[in-house]
Amino acid sequence: MQGGSRTGQASAASASAISAETDSARASRWRSIQQLHGGQPVQRHDLVYGEDIVYTGPTYDSMKVEGNKVLITFKDTGSGLAIGTPPWTPSGKIPPVASELKGFAIAGADKKWVWAQARINGDQVVVSSDQAPNPVAVRYGWADNPPCNLYNKEKLPAAPFRTDDWETYPPPRTARN
Numbered sequence: 001m002q003g004g005s006r007t008g009q010a011s012a013a014s015a016s017a018i019s020a021e022t023d024s025a026r027a028s029r030w031r032s033i034q035q036l037h038g039g040q041p042v043q044r045h046d047l048v049y050g051e052d053i054v055y056t057g058p059t060y061d062s063m064k065v066e067g068n069k070v071l072i073t074f075k076d077t078g079s080g081l082a083i084g085t086p087p088w089t090p091s092g093k094i095p096p097v098a099s100e101l102k103g104f105a106i107a108g109a110d111k112k113w114v115w116a117q118a119r120i121n122g123d124q125v126v127v128s129s130d131q132a133p134n135p136v137a138v139r140y141g142w143a144d145n146p147p148c149n150l151y152n153k154e155k156l157p158a159a160p161f162r163t164d165d166w167e168t169y170p171p172p173r174t175a176r177n
Contacts (some may be wrong), residue, residue: 005100047163054078057156063138063163069128070106070135071121072163079151081120084151101125103148105139106132111166118150137164 058074058081065071074081085097106116106129114131116138127138141148141160150158 013168054156055152056159058152058158060140060159060161060163065135068133068135069126070138070163072125072127072138072140074123074125074158076122077084078156079153081123081125081158082151082153083120083149084155084157085149098149101150103141103146103150105142106135107137107139107164108132108134109136111137120150137162137166139163 003157054069054076056076058078059076061073061075063070063072083098083101090108101118101120102125104118104125105113105125107113112132114129116126116129116132117128118125139160139162140150140158142162146160148157148160152158
């Protein structure tokens with residue numbers, strides 16, 4: 001999938017109670033909220049019982065370009081954004097928490113995607129790259145089995161997103177990603 005399926009998944013997610021699964025060793029996919037993380041049921045208590053619970057990971061809200069950086073604002077951040085680790089790996093070992101966010105790509109008006117540096121700042125992620133000094137768009141997790149590690153503090157993964165409406169080609173693979 002080169003992002004084309006991501007577009008359909010993102011459209012379905014906006015009208016459904018589903019969650020992104022980008023944190024398993026299998027290629028990322030979207031799952032029913034009832035099947036989230038190994039079949040553990042997660043019910044929409046907020047709808048049924050009026051309880052105030054966090055039932056999904058961070059979702060894209062808006063972007064703002066400030067110089068050579070893009071500020072991405074999220075909804076559904078729960079207690080806050082965090083760098084997380086996948087709950088499962090093929091070896092069965094949980095990897096250590098990374099020191100930097102992964103899975104963000106950035107592009108300028110030339111539409112050339114490059115992997116970006118990203119850091120958490122409150123309910124925002126600041127995204128930049130020296131290779132895109134005048135950014136206009138950001139994508140997160142927009143590739144096959146992407147290297148994603150943005151979560152909320154409730155340990156629910158952020159949903160893949162894109163801020164552009166261009167053709168869906170992923171950034172090139174690099175040793176860093």
